[in-house]
Amino acid sequence: MTIIRFRSRDGQFRLNCEANTPFSELLNELVLTKLPPIDTSSLVVKFPGPGLKTGPQYNAHEIADNTVEQLGLKNGDMLMLEYSKSEQPAGVSISGTVAINASSTGLSKPKEPTNRTQSKLDDELDKDPGLIPRKRGNLCRHNDKGMCEYCSPLPPWDREYQADNNIKHISFHAYVDELNSSTNKEGGSSYIAPLQESDFAINLRCPSGHEPWPKGICSKCQPSAITLQRQEYRMVDHVEFSNSEMVNNFIHTWRMSGLQRIGLLLGKYERYEKIPLGIKAEVHSIYEFPQIDQDDGLVLQEWEDEDKVVGLCNELGLEPVGIVFTDLSDAGKGDGSVICKRHSGSFFMSSIEVLFAVQWQIKYSNKCKWSESGKFSSKFVTCVISGNVNGEIEVNAYQASEAAEGLYKADLICPSTHPDQMFVKETTDKRYVPDIFYTKKNEYGVQVKENAKPSFPVEYLLVSLTHGFPESNDKSLFVESNFPIENRGYLGESQNLSSLYRQLETAFGSNVDYNDYDKVCNELSNWHLLFYLVRETHVLNSEEVSLLLKSVATKDKDIISRLLMSPGWQSLALVSRG
Incomplete structure (x- = not known):
């Protein structure tokens, strides 16, 4: 763009x-x-x-x-x-x-931009007013078919409803609707984009006629002072893992080795009905990057299979929706408990982790027709698996704020040695750093401004999300199996034709009997198995790969039958036996 x-x-x-x-x-x-x-x-x-x-x-x-x-x-x-x-x-x-x-x-301008593209889910939520219904109360003086100010529906951004239902952040689309209600009033003749990406960098091509920074500066090219506040909305409201076995398999590497692990969350975005105009990230599998695991961190290696992973996701109607990493240390009590490192007295995400999340969010930016630039922030989430105050292993979900993305793009911040503090960089010949403040309540409960230099609490750049599991596993696209997970060579797990046949033999018996189509489809519905079959073996041709992916997505017995009778699949079974 x-x-x-x-x-x-x-x-x-x-x-x-x-x-x-x-x-x-x-x-x-x-x-x-x-x-x-x-x-x-x-x-x-x-x-x-x-x-x-x-x-x-x-x-x-x-x-x-x-x-x-x-x-x-x-x-x-x-x-x-x-x-x-x-x-x-x-x-x-x-x-x-x-x-x-x-x-x-004789026509007024459109009330919304028509030349911008965004996801189908966003288009669907744009059309929904998201009104919050209310029942007839004690103050109502009308019959059952009437309506008054005490029972009329509330807008999705209503602050009283938010407080009564303990909703910390309103949804992104509720936030956009609130902005539109004031900037683009119904019946108005003009359209003003309600969203604008944060731009905290100095303009090096100032129209005033002076030389660019550092030789010249004026009020037109100088960025305004920045006041950081906790973001009142969130791009995604909830993270839903389709099954608990997926998370347990991911944590299993730490249990076996004592080393930390990171993975890419594969899934899709759907409506979240518990929040007005809410969005949830449905996670269907976890791809594990090439990495060097350590007991107190990890090192990501070159990701050569990125195009293959994203391509297979797209063919299955999925996309990368987030990352997940562990920060676990055994408590040494012999009961499986872990040390609680992250709490209100320390930090929830460190400054370096927040910037890591920002980099991923910028990589997977959110297309948005309500923004001047055609994109705004990101739906990409970051999940941390660590110990809670009870010594139990727990998942927590976060996003970096849109302001964090703007500060990073302008090269104004960097991690500090204190994990709960974000360091503000100094002005140089190539970088102008404006005044940065953050608001907080002092000991008297009064809202005051504090200078963010040299550092400020990282929580001002963090948005917390809820997470959980569905009530049933019916919506899960994949199932967990014993097939080895990618990039776990140091644990003695490797993906090869022998492990493929062992998986088929375990699932169907030594004769590899495919008569039970439901069982066949269930055993093939594993992300790690599919990725190895489609991207690594090269035994199936494009038509057979299409049949394989359709059989997993639709569970159609006719498609499964055509797949199992195909020459490529027969060759695969033969090679696996060898």
Whole structure:
């Protein structure tokens, strides 16, 4: 996504585009939605030159057929517009594309952007008002069919409902609806994007005419002071592990070796009905990265199979939704209890872990039509498996805040030696660090501002989520089995054709009898087995792989039968026996 800025006597505008977008599309969008009625034949575009000088200028019709890339435009470039106004709104044509001025159609502008893409789930939640129903109460004076202020539905962002139901954060879509209720009121004629990504970096291409930082600075290019507050919304409300065996198998590596482990959560995002307009991350399996495990941490190695893992996920209708890692130490009591390291008196996620989560969230950013840039924060979650105050192994789920992403992108923060503190970097020739504050209640219960330099509590960049398991395993796409999990060679577990046949033999008997289709499908529905079959053996062709994945996804007996009768599967069974 590229943002091109335009400055004119009627204001400054920002348009989103791609490198291959025809420049005529941007010009027509300007004429249609941004500028007053103009004479399009007089429209002149001035390009930026070296330094702070103005570059070449062209009539709009001369460059309209070129793409953004062909014109050499980059993200953030500022173009100057000159034109003559027209008293009569009329149709205009730039490079053969006819745009009709909005005022001449008699129609108001759309109440939401129509040229942005996002997930189907987000589109579904956008259409849902998310009203919270209320029953008739003691103050109601009407019959059963009536409604009054005491029983009418509440908006999904209602603060009293949030407090009464102990909801710490409202859902993201409830937050967007609340912003839209004030910025884009119903019946209004204009649209204002309610969301804007945090940008705390200094503008090195200031339009004021002075030299860039560090030689010059002004109020236009200098970022404003930052006040950190606990984020009131969360992009994802709940993390749901489809079965407990998946988590136990992941923890098993620590039980066997005493070393920590990290994995990628594979699943999908669904509605979460317990929160108005809520979203949950459904986790169906855990892929374990190539890594060097240690007793007090781990080292991630080069992930050569990333494209293979993500590709197989997409074919199964899944995607990476988060990461999970362990921080476990045996209590030495001989009863299986573990040490509680993370609590309100220490930390829940260390500063280095928060920045690690930020890097993943930026990698898997969230497409959002309500943001100026077309994306906003991330739905990617981070789960920590550690000991609780009772010495029990427990999962906790978090996300880094959107402000944390902005601070990281601007290179303003780094981890500190104290895990509960985030360090603020110092200003240099290449980095300007604005004033940063955070709010807290003092000993008298009064809200006060504190200077965040040199460090501040990491909890201001953290959002906690709930987690749990479904009431039944019917929704689980995969089942756990004894097939070896990837990248566990140091535990003596390896994926090969022998282990594949051992799994088939254990499941179906020495004759590999496939008559029980339900059992066959159940035994094949294991992520680690599927990944090895599809991406490592290369025995099945593309059609047979498609049959395999469809059989797992649909549990259709006809598809399973076609798979088992295919030449590739027969060859696989033969090779496995060898």
